Amino acid sequence: xxxxxxxxxxxxxxxxxxxxxxxxxxxxxxxxxxxxxxxxxxxxxxxxxxxxxxxxxxxxxxxxxxxxxxxxxxxxxxxxxxxxxxxxxxxxxxxxxxxxxxxxxxxxxxxxxxxxxxxxxxxxxxxxxxxxxxxxxxxxxxxxxxxxxxxxxxxxxxxxxxxxxxxxxxxxxxxxxxxxxxxxxxxxxxxxxxxxxxxxxxxxxxxxxxxxxxxxxxxxxxxxxxxxxxxxxxxxxxxxxxxxxxxxxxxxxxxxxxxxxxxxxxxxxxxxxxxxxxxxxxxxxxxxxxxxxxxxxxxxxxxxxxxxxxxxxxxxxxxxxxxxxxxxxxxxxx
Amino acid sequence: xxxxxxxxxxxxxxxxxxxxxxxxxxxxxxxxxxxxxxxxxxxxxxxxxxxxxxxxxxxxxxxxxxxxxxxxxxxxxxxxxxxxxxxxxxxxxxxxxxxxxxxxxxxxxxxxxxxxxxxxxxxxxxxxxxxxxxxxxxxxxxxxxxxxxxxxxxxxxxxxxxxxxxxxxxxxxxxxxxxxxxxxxxxxxxxxxxxxxxxxxxxxxxxxxxxxxxxxxxxxxxxxxxxxxxxxxxxxxxxxxxxxxxxxxxxxxxxxxxxxxxxxxxxxxxxxxxxxxxxxxxxx
Numbered sequence: 001x002x003x004x005x006x007x008x009x010x011x012x013x014x015x016x017x018x019x020x021x022x023x024x025x026x027x028x029x030x031x032x033x034x035x036x037x038x039x040x041x042x043x044x045x046x047x048x049x050x051x052x053x054x055x056x057x058x059x060x061x062x063x064x065x066x067x068x069x070x071x072x073x074x075x076x077x078x079x080x081x082x083x084x085x086x087x088x089x090x091x092x093x094x095x096x097x098x099x100x101x102x103x104x105x106x107x108x109x110x111x112x113x114x115x116x117x118x119x120x121x122x123x124x125x126x127x128x129x130x131x132x133x134x135x136x137x138x139x140x141x142x143x144x145x146x147x148x149x150x151x152x153x154x155x156x157x158x159x160x161x162x163x164x165x166x167x168x169x170x171x172x173x174x175x176x177x178x179x180x181x182x183x184x185x186x187x188x189x190x191x192x193x194x195x196x197x198x199x200x201x202x203x204x205x206x207x208x209x210x211x212x213x214x215x216x217x218x219x220x221x222x223x224x225x226x227x228x229x230x231x232x233x234x235x236x237x238x239x240x241x242x243x244x245x246x247x248x249x250x251x252x253x254x255x256x257x258x259x260x261x262x263x264x265x266x267x268x269x270x271x272x273x274x275x276x277x278x279x280x281x282x283x284x285x286x287x288x289x290x291x292x293x294x295x296x297x298x299x300x301x302x303x304x305x306x307x308x309x310x311x312x313x314x315x316x317x318x319x320x321x322x323x324x325x326x327x328x329x330x331x332x333x334x
Numbered sequence: 335x336x337x338x339x340x341x342x343x344x345x346x347x348x349x350x351x352x353x354x355x356x357x358x359x360x361x362x363x364x365x366x367x368x369x370x371x372x373x374x375x376x377x378x379x380x381x382x383x384x385x386x387x388x389x390x391x392x393x394x395x396x397x398x399x400x401x402x403x404x405x406x407x408x409x410x411x412x413x414x415x416x417x418x419x420x421x422x423x424x425x426x427x428x429x430x431x432x433x434x435x436x437x438x439x440x441x442x443x444x445x446x447x448x449x450x451x452x453x454x455x456x457x458x459x460x461x462x463x464x465x466x467x468x469x470x471x472x473x474x475x476x477x478x479x480x481x482x483x484x485x486x487x488x489x490x491x492x493x494x495x496x497x498x499x500x501x502x503x504x505x506x507x508x509x510x511x512x513x514x515x516x517x518x519x520x521x522x523x524x525x526x527x528x529x530x531x532x533x534x535x536x537x538x539x540x541x542x543x544x545x546x547x548x549x550x551x552x553x554x555x556x557x558x559x560x561x562x563x564x565x566x567x568x569x570x571x572x573x574x575x576x577x578x579x580x581x582x583x584x585x586x587x588x589x590x591x592x593x594x595x596x597x598x599x600x601x602x603x604x605x606x607x608x609x610x611x612x613x614x615x616x617x618x
Contacts, residue, residue, distance in 0.1 A: 102523065
């Protein structure tokens with residue numbers, strides 16, 4: 001159990017700045033998800049906390065102790081890697097026990113801890129198998145088990161679910177969340193999948209090009225995105241952006257407004273006209289993609305019961321002014 | 335796999351024809367070895383009187399006993415032992431050194447890393463024969479003539495093996511090294527616990543190749559061993575030919591040749607399974 005503090009954390013590879021200064025306090029037992037598109041520096045950030053990358057400037061503190069120059073093993077962390085990084089020649093038991101063996105934990109205790117973790121993760125029947133004899137989901141569990149047996153102060157997850165198929169991903173997502181609740185270990189979790197971020201996080205960091213655009217609880221971030229990037233990245237389908245000038249009364253300045261697909265209605269008379277491109281009926285809801293006069297794409301999400309317009313039909317779009325998010329020319333929320 | 339005979343299945347006449355071709359090929363290659371074996375089982379008179387016998391004679395035990403215990407210059411048993419020590423020393427030493435140097439080159443960032451790699455690579459282009467005079471000079475000055483270390487050390491560095499292990503290590507995912515680091519393994523611990531077991535098939539394949547390489551060394555042992563008791567078997571065979579008008583003891587020489595072949599064959603057959611796996615499969 002521990003807190004993690006990042007103070008003006010920066011990283012550059014040679015002349016290239018990758019992370020431009022991140023500040024954050026992570027409370028004891030909190031589940032924080034770092035989310036962003038690929039190349040935004042989220043993995044680098046995690047690896048700096050892990051000690052696998054050096055810190056260019058700033059501080060990483062674990063439980064109030066500056067760990068910038070400590071080796072990963074001295075930081076009291078455990079990490080789950082994207083490709084699991086299981087030792088191929090060792091059995092599941094040995095994979096989980098390896099860190100403890102190095103730490104010279106007495107043998108009976110190793111056996112005990114591995115048995116507990118295996119029970120928790122339903123890996124008991126597989127302890128003597130080699131990783132290649134396991135399915136993807138089971139390998140993922142072994143990687144988790146390897147982290148759990150160490151009883152670390154902080155769990156670090158580097159896109160642990162991206163190698164699994166969609167169904168298993170949903171299932172493992174729930175299991176990870178449940179496990180973290182049970183163990184109450186502070187966790188940092190990197191993903192590019194905003195659904196994973198929304199469902200897992202107590203708080204999330206939305207990263208964009210090496211900057212933390214917003215840090216907050218998932219629903220707050222969804223309801224109140226701080227920047228145009230966050231509004232566009234969090235939520236699926238993404239927020240519609242419309243030039244303020246197009247709907248009049250924008251006040252000039254080249255800003256845009258953002259409006260979530262579920263807040264747009266198709267009506268006879270509205271604030272904007274658009275031509276229906278195509279509709280995706282997903283069962284419970286229907287996504288209608290339209291093209292505005294200036295060529296901008298607009299998506300409307302409506303319940304399945306409502307009528308679906310034909311392709312090529314011109315519709316009027318309407319929304320409540322209260323739902324509108326205004327962004328200035330630099331993408332900042334006004 | 336075992337039920338299918340490769341990509342193209344042949345039946346009937348074609349199958350027999352293929353086998354016939356292969357059998358002829360094998361017989362063609364095997365015949366000289368057979369002749370050597372036959373020659374090692376008959377006595378001197380039968381060999382020098384044409385035509386050469388094609389069936390084994392009755393002198394097998396006598397000839398082999400004579401070769402093993404007394405030989406011509408030195409007993410073959412001693413030469414076999416010398417060869418074994420040299421071949422094992424070269425194979426094990428080469429593997430140990432190239433594993434370590436490949437580990438250093440792949441996993442550590444140190445100044446001149448590229449330079450060292452290319453220096454090692456460069457030695458690929460210099461076989462023993464090219465650098466034999468300076469090497470001899472060095473070994474002679476160290477007083478290593480007629481010694482096992484003199485036989486082994488100059489041949490122990492191996493660019494090929496270093497290169498092979500480097501290529502293998504580069505296929506090992508970085509995350510594995512990172513996971514070991516998070517688990518608290520220091521570099522040598524990672525090397526011994528993770529990298530070595532993962533390279534065991536490569537090591538086996540290399541061992542076979544290098545053992546035979548060491549066993550078949552001819553020129554170098556010929557140069558630095560003047561004492562017959564330090565002769566290795568491959569050069570020993572040559573030494574058995576009389577220099578003047580003496581009569582060569584062909585049955586004993588042939589018995590020695592056959593004996594010289596046995597250890598490499600044992601190594602190849604014994605490690606065949608690992609050997610092939612090491613060449614074909616890269617374990618992920």
